[in-house]
Amino acid sequence: MASILHIAGQEEEALARACAVLARGLPVAIPTETVYGLAADATEPDGVRAIYTVKGRPSFNPLICHMADLAMAERYAHFDPLSRRLAEAFWPGPLTLVLPLKPDSGIAPAATGGLDTVGIRVPQGFARTLIARYGKPLAAPSANPSGRISPTTAGHVDDGLGEKLALILDGGPASVGVESTIVKVEADGTLRLLRPGGLSAEAIEAVAGVALLRKAAATATIEAPGMLASHYAPRAFVRLNAHDVAPGEALLKFGSLPVAGEDQAALVLPLSEAGDVAEAAARLFDLMKQADEAGVSAIAVSPIPQEGLGEAVNDRLARAAAPRPEDYE
Ligand code: TXA
Ligand code: MG
Numbered sequence: 001m002a003s004i005l006h007i008a009g010q011e012e013e014a015l016a017r018a019c020a021v022l023a024r025g026l027p028v029a030i031p032t033e034t035v036y037g038l039a040a041d042a043t044e045p046d047g048v049r050a051i052y053t054v055k056g057r058p059s060f061n062p063l064i065c066h067m068a069d070l071a072m073a074e075r076y077a078h079f080d081p082l083s084r085r086l087a088e089a090f091w092p093g094p095l096t097l098v099l100p101l102k103p104d105s106g107i108a109p110a111a112t113g114g115l116d117t118v119g120i121r122v123p124q125g126f127a128r129t130l131i132a133r134y135g136k137p138l139a140a141p142s143a144n145p146s147g148r149i150s151p152t153t154a155g156h157v158d159d160g161l162g163e164k165l166a167l168i169l170d171g172g173p174a175s176v177g178v179e180s181t182i183v184k185v186e187a188d189g190t191l192r193l194l195r196p197g198g199l200s201a202e203a204i205e206a207v208a209g210v211a212l213l214r215k216a217a218a219t220a221t222i223e224a225p226g227m228l229a230s231h232y233a234p235r236a237f238v239r240l241n242a243h244d245v246a247p248g249e250a251l252l253k254f255g256s257l258p259v260a261g262e263d264q265a266a267l268v269l270p271l272s273e274a275g276d277v278a279e280a281a282a283r284l285f286d287l288m289k290q291a292d293e294a295g296v297s298a299i300a301v302s303p304i305p306q307e308g309l310g311e312a313v314n315d316r317l318a319r320a321a322a323p324r325p326e327d328y329e
Contacts (some may be wrong), residue, residue, distance in 0.1 A: 002165040004154055007031070007126055014126070014169050015133050021167050022134055027051050029143045029157045030122040031171030032066075032131060034094045034179050034198045036157045037140030038165075039066070039127075045108040048139050052110070054164045057146040062113035064096050064180070065120050068132040073120050076105045076137060080183045082208060089207045091122035094176050094198030099185035106228040111139040121180050126171050142179060143168075147233055149292075149320075152177050152285045177282035178312045179211070183212065196311040198281065234292035234299065238321035242300035251293035253300035254280055266296045277310035284313055288320065291314040 007014045016038075021028040027038050039052060040047030042065045052059055070087050077099035079087065087097060101107060101118045102192040112118050120137075122128060131138055142150040143157045151157045154170035162168065181197035183204060193201060193212040201212050236250070244260035245251040250267040253259060255275040262268050269287040272279035289322040291299045301317055304310050 038143040039140040042139035180282040
């Protein structure tokens with residue numbers, strides 16, 4: 001059973017306990033501004049392997065390596081000028097850059113799934129302080145069982161993985177609530193969006209001065225191997241772009257206008273009464289989990305505008321609604 005330690009008011013103790021667990025080659029669950037991560041020393045094969053085991057994650061799906069700052073990141077990866085400009089503009093923050101790995105970088109091959117590239121980001125807050133204190137990069141996927149909803153609270157982590165972990169650090173609810181945006185600058189200078197996330201495409205394009213190229217969701221599996229079509233899967237059936245709700249269904253509601261049938265819904269959960277896509281992103285995973293735990297047959301979701309963080313919200317919702325592997329069994 002994991003011990004859960006609140007960071008507020010005892011950050012020194014939290015840092016010391018986390019460093020001790022990491023130094024033993026074990027993973028520790030930590031808050032980041034996007035979602036909670038399951039972190040291990042990215043240079044230690046045992047710790048990295050433990051991440052895959054604990055999550056039940058396929059070994060071909062590479063992990064993001066978290067750094068304390070750009071200077072640390074440059075020790076492990078080559079930065080082209082555009083990637084460096086994006087890093088300077090958005091780190092620390094919810095942006096992951098896929099970059100060529102330096103030879104003899106020391107990153108455990110298991111962390112990159114054997115690729116010659118590495119996904120890197122500098123997280124905000126406690127996670128960044130921890131990396132600076134520990135002095136080495138931390139590989140960290142979201143701290144959920146593979147294929148399930150990502151955790152935005154320490155309680156979510158405990159529900160999914162608590163029995164398999166030594167330590168969960170509780171930093172309160174994640175402020176962004178969806179995972180980082182992943183981009184890759186190609187050799188010809190084009191900028192590719194591998195996963196929409198907590199930093200809007202518009203913000204990236206404003207700094208880059210070029211448009212982000214997107215791939216159709218169905219074919220994105222090759223570029224970011226973890227982005228399997230069905231992901232973030234609740235147990236309930238998910239019905240998107242719903243303008244009405246049936247008796248017994250849960251409604252994830254966006255905006256304040258009445259929705260047909262909502263009086264008879266089993267549950268009405270507000271993503272954002274104000275119609276704010278960033279607020280919807282911050283609440284999405286927690287509300288999906290609440291609806292799922294209520295045991296409803298289906299979750300109806302209001303249409304969400306495809307702008308700003310709405311792109312990430314719609315991406316996660318589409319994956320939650322996708323056919324599950326077990327549907328084919
Ligand atoms: O916000 C986040 O990114 C969170 C927090 C903990 O930082 N982490 C996270 O990790 O979402 P994870 O493992 O759930 O998702 C990592 C994604 C996967 O889809 C993986 O395929 C992709 O990053 N990825 C990692 N390295 C890559 C690489 N070298 N090339 C392409 N995709 C890569
Ligand atoms: Mg994940």
